[in-house]
Amino acid sequence: MTTPSGSYRPTWDSEKDYPELSEKLREELRSVTDPEIGLNIIQLGLVRNVIIEPDSATIHMILTTPFCPYGPAMLETTRQKAEQVLQRPTYVQLGMEMWDFSMMEEGLGADWGLY
Numbered sequence: 001m002t003t004p005s006g007s008y009r010p011t012w013d014s015e016k017d018y019p020e021l022s023e024k025l026r027e028e029l030r031s032v033t034d035p036e037i038g039l040n041i042i043q044l045g046l047v048r049n050v051i052i053e054p055d056s057a058t059i060h061m062i063l064t065t066p067f068c069p070y071g072p073a074m075l076e077t078t079r080q081k082a083e084q085v086l087q088r089p090t091y092v093q094l095g096m097e098m099w100d101f102s103m104m105e106e107g108l109g110a111d112w113g114l115y
Contacts, residue, residue, distance in 0.1 A: 029078060046064070057089070059078060
């Protein structure tokens with residue numbers, strides 16, 4: 001996973017081999033919202049990487065706080081939506097990377113008075 005220059009959004013490994021499927025997944029995952037913050041997991045930058053293989057997929061995801069009360073529900077909803085789009089078993093791996101405001105989509109930090 002890399003972050004494109006001038007962008008806060010990580011580049012998923014899947015974008016190289018499955019660009020159209022990756023874009024469909026990104027759009028579907030915009031419907032998974034963090035209810036405490038009111039933004040979706042793509043806007044927040046919580047999906048750090050996606051790896052699509054012929055017979056499965058893995059989503060590397062973090063949460064905004066280590067003990068997010070909605071974390072388990074967001075992880076499961078993410079998995080279900082991904083399986084619908086990708087049409088293959090999908091696993092969500094929870095990363096230990098600490099989330100911060102710089103991971104949000106470009107321009108959203110201003111809404112929070114950060115930039």
